[in-house]
Amino acid sequence: MTSRWAPDPDDPATALMHRLAGKWITQALCAAAELGLAEALAEPADLEALARAVHCEPGSLLRLLRVLVGEGALVEQPDGRYALTPMGAQLRADALGPLARFVGSPSQWTPWTELTHAVRTGQSAFERVHGQPLFDYLAAHPQEARLYDEAVDAFTSQQARALAALPVLDGVQTLVDVGGGRGTLLAELLRQRPALRGVLFDRPHVVAAARARFEAQALHERCTFVAGDFFESVPPGGDVYVVKHVLHNWDDDRAVTLLRRCAQALPEGGRVFVVEAILLPGNRRDGARMFDLEMLVLTGGGRERSKPEFRRLLSQAGLRLGTTQRLSDGAW
Incomplete structure (x- = not known):
């Protein structure tokens, strides 16, 4: 045979x-x-x-x-x-190794056995398997949360370098990273842009861990650490607000709420940079479609979106879609 x-x-x-x-x-x-x-x-x-x-x-x-x-x-x-x-x-552990470990870990692997349930109902397969939403689960399981953070860091590093090189950051004085996690993106931007100052905004336990990392890299004096709930408010004072791979975790209503909070904090002439996968027209095999199915499994309501869908969300939040720029595979 x-x-x-x-x-x-x-x-x-x-x-x-x-x-x-x-x-x-x-x-x-x-x-x-x-x-x-x-x-x-x-x-x-x-x-x-x-x-x-x-x-x-x-x-x-x-x-x-x-x-x-x-x-x-x-x-x-x-x-x-x-x-x-x-x-x-x-x-390697300093490249995409953490992402490989995370994707294959039992907590992430098992929900895919309930994909049929998610497709039939629109409900989170992760929540069906684990009995609680993804981020509640991570808060209750520190080891899994560390692996998740390492995986996000691995995925973020190449995007951070690409974003740091873009001319759109020229002249920016203060950048607020909304839902910035452990600060991998912001730290790279601060390293590449010595005149830039940053604000890292996320949940309290996430911000506490990020502060230690910035201190170890001697970047803490150029960064302010703020804890809170981005559905309630975001810190004022930024020229630019970055929302990277956050919107895809949420349904349209929650995504609009988050964007509206950013719009409310913007000064005149300020900008919001949304970094996400984009569903491109046509039937093609690409990472965005895979990520979209992943978000169905993990969150139920979360999703990847097309450019017209982003334009609609931004408009509902009082913002206007400007230009789009490809950063890496799976990120614009």
């Missing part, structure tokens, strides 16, 4: 089987990140040496390595040693 997994547009059955194998690929990448394979392969290594480094049974590790080679994360060299590819190097 043989198996053919390479997608073949002329063979619908094998094309479907390749896609069904996605769960195995995801978990293989998650396991690679959990085991620290990218760190252990800073230099090429053979199976026995690698098994010792990551404390694995060699035969079982070999089975994982075969899949990782097949998926392009590793290469097996002619001398039998394994080496990272550029994609595999992204599994």
Whole structure:
């Protein structure tokens, strides 16, 4: 018996089987990140040496390595040693490794078994499985919250560098990061823009953790830390308000409320920068559509949106859609 997994547009059955194998690929990448394979392969290594480094049974590790080679994360060299590819190097803890671990973690993986329920009802699969909304769950589970924060940081870093380089930030004096989490975006902007001052605004326990990180990076003197609820108000005094990957967590009514709070805080000539995935016209395979389904699973009411949908939300909040700029895959 043989198996053919390479997608073949002329063979619908094998094309479907390749896609069904996605769960195995995801978990293989998650396991690679959990085991620290990218760190252990800073230099090429053979199976026995690698098994010792990551404390694995060699035969079982070999089975994982075969899949990782097949998926392009590793290469097996002619001398039998394994080496990272550029994609595999992204599994490091200082790159996208935390995101791989988060996506494959039980708390995030199990809700997808209830996707059918979410599609039928429009209700959160995460809440059906865990008995509480995502952010309430994270507040009650500190280890999961840390993994979530690390995953968001990993996803944010490349977007932060792209945003910092944009001319639209020239001349900005104070930037307020609304729902800024641990401050990865704001910290990068402050590093790249020495004249910029920042305000980090989020929930109290999030802001407390962020302050320590800014102090460790010697950025705290240029940043004000404010705790609160962005559905109630946001801090005044910014030239620019950044709302990054926050709106997609909420339904339209809550999203408009958040944007309205930003509009109320804006000075004359102030701007709001919304960083989100955009659903582009046409039927295409892209990250925004995947994220949109993820938001259905995790939140029920949250969603990714098209440009006309963003224009409508902004208008309802008293704002006007200006220009759009692509930052990275999955972010505008």
